[in-house]
Amino acid sequence: MHLDGITKRFGSLTANDSITLGLVPGRIHCLLGENGAGKSTLMNILFGLLRADEGTISVGGNVLHLENPKQAMAAGIGMVHQHFMLIPVFTVAENMVLGREPGRFGKLDLNGARKLVRQLSDRYRLDVDPDALVEDLPVGIQQRVEILKALANDARYLIFDEPTAVLTPQEIDELMVVMRTLRDEGRAICFITHKLREVVAVADDITVIRRGKVVGEATPDASEGDLAELMVGRAVNLTVDKAPPTLGKERLVLTDFTVANAAGTIVVDHLNLTVSGGEIVCIAGVQGNGQTELAEALLGTMAVIHGTAILDGVDVTHMPPKKTIEAGLGFVPEDRQRDGFVGDFSIAENLVLNRTTSFSSVGNLDLGRIRSNADERIEEFDIRTSSQSQPVRSLSGGNQQKVVLARELSRPLSLLVANQPTRGVDVGAIEFLHNRIVKERDRDTAVLIVSTELEEVESLADRIAVMYRGRIVGVVEPDTPRDVLGLMMAGVPFEEAARSVEKSRTEHADV
């Protein structure tokens, strides 16, 4: 398949500028580029979601005219989206038949769909229950459903647009295996990711785009540093420079902090933790062990059924979000699309979303200050946009994340709680954001980070608190070996985990 001279403009912005690219059966082609480079735009054109202004897409010399995803699917193109396109209240099998022409397995042929889910699940070892409701499935499994949807259509060209951003390390490994299998069957894969180790692990071909243009190609033996430099056009320091913490007073004190979900199940279980000003505590753990609920309960959107949260001496245990924010909490949610911004509002509006009173005078919004605040934040956080009045919905994913962080980090804070702070963000921006978080720490803010990225935890943490089934298994130093951390994440206390790792090392040394 050839994409030839693809150009796409949004008003004055050229998101794709004459991009030429080949997708070859039996090869994984990684598309790399900084936030806003134009990767998703290009893939949306290939899947018929957007129309190119110029250029052609052809297979075997035949030009395809793709006006919608249905036509793309008919041409053998499948897409696994960055944000899932599934209907949450439907089952897996029901989602499989959605949007399909009756005839292949028509709208009512749920049995056919169920059978196909089972067959494909077995063949690719994807393990999906056809009768499960999509909303009850963890994100990793939802993504498998998207992959199954594409495979049900026997897609020969598969687009994976940042599929690993929301996955746990184990799910990522499993996805890499699936991608290799699909490649070895002779399918062509286009894979977008910001995680360079994944590129190095699976790429056969690598194309880098910057500001809408192809700026280079690389071979899979390129180092992560070389790829980073090619992506952002300068050398990137992938490790965080930070001095040892200077501990201030205890700012956040959690005592027997216990949180229940809507069904009444305890998800954070008698948790005790203190975070001082001037330190970064990272919560490490396999997703789904209560980390997100802990963060949300601190904000005030989940029910605390026992224990207390004290912030700077004030009891914030049962405060609603508006009050906790006024009490000095900065909050970066796990799901930016759902909880981080209002998509139809402009960047400028989103940057002052939770503190309009500070941008008002005599009861009216001070539009001049809102505008100058937006100019400053866009510049500081390098938010790639054509205008501060652009709706946040139409920003690239990574730039949306930068808007959320820019808003939360632009007022004096007592405590910053950030859940997956750099999700979907390019390496250059991660370098900036990590340094910015350390700067926040050095202003005597208490920082609590939840991250499933061990590299992020290791680079940011002054202490690591490992969470398992709603409890803290142990609080350890940031240089704790990964295998010890891994055992702790499975619920093994530190001493036992350290002994077990030591024992297996000695046994291996003896062999």
Ligand SMILES: Nc1ncnc2c1ncn2[C@@H]1O[C@H](COP(=O)(O)OP(=O)(O)OP(=O)(O)O)[C@@H](O)[C@H]1O
């Ligand atoms: N509907 C739209 N209206 C206006 N501008 C848009 C629209 N869709 C995308 N853009 C702009 O096009 C540019 C490219 O965005 P795109 O989503 O393709 O980037 P990306 O490379 O996928 O970035 P990321 O890595 O952050 O996901 C961005 O500047 C974005 O704001």
